[in-house]
Amino acid sequence: MGNLITETAIRRPASLRVAVAEDGALLREGLVLLLEAIGHTVVGAVDGGEKLIELMSDEPVDVAVLDIRMPPEPDGGLTTARRLRALYPQTGLLLLSHYGEAHYLMEILRIGTEAIGYRLKDRISSSDALHDTVLRVADREIVIEPVIAGQLVESPGGGPDELGSLTERELGVLRLMAEGRSNAGIARQLFLSPKAVEKNVASIFAKLALPTDATSHHRRVLAVLTHLRARRER
Secondary structure, eight states, X not given: OOSSOOTTOOXXXXXXXXXXXXXXXXXXXXXXXXXXXXXXXXXXXXXXXXXXXXXXXXXXXXXXEEESSOTTSTTHHHHHHHHHHHHOTTSXXXXXXXXXXXXXXXXXXXXXXXXXXXXXXXXXXSHHHHHHHHHHHHTTOEEEOHHHHHHHHHOOOSSOOGGGGSOHHHHHHHHHHHTTOOHHHHHHHHTOOHHHHHHHHHHHHHHHTOOSOOOSHHHHHHHHHHHHHHHHTO
């Protein structure tokens, strides 16, 4: 399709090695049950960041699932994620939160723009949603909670902005781009042809003055979110 994610890209095995860090016992146990039910191997489940780092020093992991707000500090999951990215740059990181916060997303983007995700806990309570998310993170995608992506697209900072020039269809495409969706994925979501999506993407880049020569999907997402962050922070 000539753009950023190819649907034929090689995926990691459907069965992944996953580590879980969540200080709430019920949710921690629930995540373990869900992950095991969909065929993944949970190498360990702990209640804090230091324990997760210790666990991963002995166990190879494809994806680490972390609560953003957990020990050793209020936003300890972010601190742990930074350390894990430095120690294990190939390991996927999925950060979870009860609440959708744009500032959390910006901190996560500073950690990395590939093999990383930010999802709300109540949105991944189904096995299908959790399975899709961990596979995409393991495939080195960036996975952004649709609610957060929608907030960034729909609620930019005050003053004139280029988003006002986008059509309703282009805003819908932009929202799915910000979630890390491929052109083929956007086409399926919006019931459009791949060619129609490509046309909308090209129009979005032109109207927002974003670079059109990106070679990977996470650079496209980063370009979109960086632009939207700049609008919000004005």
